[in-house]
Amino acid sequence: MKIISAHEGVIPISSSMGNAFIDFSTMDCSILALVSDVMVDGEPVVGYGFNSNGRYSAGEILRRRVLPRLMGAPANSLLDDDGLLSPSTAWDVMMRNEKPGGHGERSVAVGVVDMALHDLAAKIAGVPLYRWISDKYGDGTFDDSVFVYAAGGYYAPNKTYRDLQDEMKGFLDAGYNVVKMKIGGADLAEDLRRIEAVLEVLDGDGSRLAVDANGRFDLDRALEYGRALEPYGLFWYEEVGDPLDYRLNATLSEHYRGPIATGENLFSLQDARNLIRYGGMRPDRDYIQVDPALSYGLVEYRRIQHMLAQHGWSSRRCIPHGGHQFSLHIAAALKLGGNESYPDEFQPTGGFADDAVVVNSRVKLDDRPGIGFEGKANFHKVLRELHA
Numbered sequence: 001m002k003i004i005s006a007h008e009g010v011i012p013i014s015s016s017m018g019n020a021f022i023d024f025s026t027m028d029c030s031i032l033a034l035v036s037d038v039m040v041d042g043e044p045v046v047g048y049g050f051n052s053n054g055r056y057s058a059g060e061i062l063r064r065r066v067l068p069r070l071m072g073a074p075a076n077s078l079l080d081d082d083g084l085l086s087p088s089t090a091w092d093v094m095m096r097n098e099k100p101g102g103h104g105e106r107s108v109a110v111g112v113v114d115m116a117l118h119d120l121a122a123k124i125a126g127v128p129l130y131r132w133i134s135d136k137y138g139d140g141t142f143d144d145s146v147f148v149y150a151a152g153g154y155y156a157p158n159k160t161y162r163d164l165q166d167e168m169k170g171f172l173d174a175g176y177n178v179v180k181m182k183i184g185g186a187d188l189a190e191d192l193r194r195i196e197a198v199l200e201v202l203d204g205d206g207s208r209l210a211v212d213a214n215g216r217f218d219l220d221r222a223l224e225y226g227r228a229l230e231p232y233g234l235f236w237y238e239e240v241g242d243p244l245d246y247r248l249n250a251t252l253s254e255h256y257r258g259p260i261a262t263g264e265n266l267f268s269l270q271d272a273r274n275l276i277r278y279g280g281m282r283p284d285r286d287y288i289q290v291d292p293a294l295s296y297g298l299v300e301y302r303r304i305q306h307m308l309a310q311h312g313w314s315s316r317r318c319i320p321h322g323g324h325q326f327s328l329h330i331a332a333a334l335k336l337g338g339n340e341s342y343p344d345e346f347q348p349t350g351g352f353a354d355d356a357v358v359v360n361s362r363v364k365l366d367d368r369p370g371i372g373f374e375g376k377a378n379f380h381k382v383l384r385e386l387h388a
């Protein structure tokens, strides 16, 4: 088995919305197709990857470092002892001559390729990725549906409370029980009005609402918001301070009693371990949101799972960021607590297969081989054009 060619590209996923830290007017995304020499029904088997939603493309690193190493390696150096494509062996090849630390966007580039390699390996095996993962690394069992919550509630020009409520109603109508909205892009009084507006739609049940500050707050503001939010009994209070400010998070956890979620901008085993060591995260209630696509892919994510287990954390406390199909398979196979979903945002990359149905905030996995991008027509069209 050989990878014959790699086709990398960049697509816009821009929009007018904003969170507390950035607007998405120039947001884009790296996409990748790895074409193999394995033929099925007269067509080569192709693995696809992309860099999750909401961080910029990493084409330069892909083109200059990661892909040349992958494509320059002897074909058999990417295979396991059974002659099958091994994403973890390929990972070592991609990371040759890379120093530790400073993970930055390198982890994003490697994550794109790791996703495509997993898609390819599962397609060659003729099974959906969740099955491939659970057969290879687990006991062959998996969750046949995954908890998903609907993320949205962004700031946007001229967006009214009514617009925000309608957006959230749309999520409930689409089958979600838990929704997420942005905070920190306005002052506390205004954000509380926005929260109250959303709570009206949720019958006043704060346990169905997560709020996300996108790393905006300093300690004073983190605690001030925490005091104001605590009475609502929210689903979680997300990414409150800078992702690498572990002490801020630890101090917050001493004051804020409800669940805290963070980790979407931690891109390595080392950073995730520091969060667990120094961030005051509580394994009985908090959530880890590391996104496998942004953080060196599934190979590294499995190391993170191992680290979490050593620290006494259940995989159920992990709900990855990103709202993508890759994490959905990982969540089912590694028995995570769930996965994010963007029903409306980040197109064409965000969201699941077109025929995926959310019932009671759970989505079932399907039987398409690999990750199943083929079931998401608008995205598959873009991916196919890469190697047409």
Ligand SMILES: O=C([O-])CC(=O)C(=O)O
Residues within 6 Å of the ligand: 019, 053, 054, 151, 212, 214, 264, 321, 322, 340
């Ligand atoms: O706004 C974003 O960049 C996405 C985000 O934080 C999330 O989905 O949790």
Ligand SMILES: [Mg+2]
Residues within 6 Å of the ligand: 212, 214, 238, 239, 264, 321
């Ligand atoms: Mg977030």
